[in-house]
Amino acid sequence: GAVVSQHPSWVICKSGTSVKIECRSLDFQATTMFWYRQFPKQSLMLMATSNEGSKATYEQGVEKDKFLINHASLTLSTLTVTSAHPEDSSFYICSARASGYEQYFGPGTRLTVT
């Protein structure tokens, strides 16, 4: 149990376009979802925390107008990278938490902006 999926797994987009990444908890209800960004050979950096039905809480330095997060249901959160630029190219990982302490991670989405 406790499976989290992400879609797409890999996306290439042109500079200036927007990209939406979905994160789904497949077999449990996630009251909280987290979005992380990981640069090559580096650790995960928390971007934002979202609770179902409320606005996301962004970490310092993360532009909320650029990285739009929607957590409309207990099984789905989306991250939209607006007006993407090459420096936004990264590996984006979501995680989901039910009521306990454990976070379950998705497989990640590799975004390449050309």
Place this chain on the structure above:
Amino acid sequence: GEDVEQSLFLSVREGDSSVINCTYTDSSSTYLYWYKQEPGAGLQLLTYIFSNMDMKQDQRLTVLLNKKDKHLSLRIADTQTGDSAIYFCAESSHSGSARQLTFGSGTQLTVLP
């Protein structure tokens, strides 16, 4: 803020034991985790330990926690080539209503045949 540190690389021979070390600064950490990440994949939770425990063993994995020194280690017995991956330690801190994770930089484990 909280800080979690790990050495970047570790190489061992197949069949030997691997020990990956981690230090953290947040004395209020309640849970400490070890995650495994294979190339191009997300994170897989290997094990975790509650802060009032000193040791936890799960098959080939042994976690040791020295809360006084804020030192956490992961020992992998009989290391196999399939154990080659990046291992992240993480500590759980509380921020508002959400329990967040702070990750270390990751240790690249290479298992040599």
